[in-house]
Structure formats: C-alpha cells, structure tokens
Amino acid sequence: MSRLLVAIGLFGLVVSESSLARSAEPSKTPIEGRIEIGSSDWPWWRGPQRNGIAAADQKPPLKWSDTENVLWQTPIPGRGHSSPTVVGDQVFLATAEHDRGVQSVLCFDRQTGKKLWQTEIHKGNFEPVLKKGNTKSSLASSTVACDGERLFINFLHDGAVYTTALSRDGKQLWQTMITEYVLHQ
Secondary structure, eight states: OEEEESEEGGGTEEOOHHHHHHHTSOOEEEETTTEEEETTOBOSTTTTTTSSOOOTTOOOOSOOOSSTTOOOEEEESSBOOOOOEEETTEEEEEEEETTTTEEEEEEEETTTOOEEEEEEEEESOOOHHHHTOOSSOOSOOSOOEEOSSEEEEEEEETTEEEEEEEETTSOEEEEEEEEEOOOOO
C-alpha cells in the first residue's frame, strides 16, 4: 500500500487548514454552464481551468515533509498514477490493485482522510503488459473528473477503454466502451 500525502504541490493541490476554511464558503465559480465548483476545488486533471494553476486566493505551503504542513495521510490499496480530484469535502482517486485484479475509485473525507467509499469498476482481465510490473504507468492512470454532481473515470480494461459515471456517493450510473485498445511493448 502506498500513502497519499495530502500536500501534493506538483498538482497544485494542497489541503491545509486555511484551504479547508475557504472550502466551506458557499461562493462558487460557474464553469462551462451549469458546472459550479468552489474556489479551492480541483475537479479534474490540471485543475479548474485545465491549466495546472490554482485560484489566486490559494496559499499553499512552500515546504512540507512527512509531518510538516500535512493535514492527514491514509493508506491507498493498489497503485495509480492519477491526480487527486477535490470537490467540496471529498477527495477522489483512481487505483488498480494488481494482486486482486480490481480497478476502483476511492473517496476520502477532505478534512480527515477517512475513506468514505470504494467502488470497484472492473474486476479481472488485466492487461498482461501491466501485470509484469511496469513502473512508468499503471492501470489507474486516468484522473477522476467531477461536474459537481457526477464523477467520470476512464480505465483501460480487457482490451478496451471504458468510461464510467458514478454518483458522488459512489453508485455506478452508467458505463460505455469508448474504443478498443491494444498495448504494445
């Protein structure tokens, strides 16, 4: 199991006590029509504007360690290469447990790190190239996206790429195959 240090400066996501106070504010920024996100949310890969830049009012710490400027840590089953997604009081991650043959979306409480739910999206039929320990990617490399109401995740599974929609409480709403996909060594 790996640990998520919620002070991920590389992705512009830092959960500190000051950002938690701001996340409770009711003010929201409309994004593309009906999608609304809070000023300290990070709803998809590369952030609210898809450019890797956090809102100007964010004050992330400039240094951290295993104990300094870290609000919480939690074990993550399996491994993944996605960015965390943060909406409201929830943090979402994709993970692949190669030993169990499971691809999942995890949800944690933003303030405490407590795991709220884990939804298994696919079981079995893992891609053989990635079973052998590829360290440069995983079968959980796609970042969860959130439109404020639903979550969307892409996984490579059984020779195809699938998109799955979940509710914010982890219930699967739908799944569709996007394309067949062959991995080459």
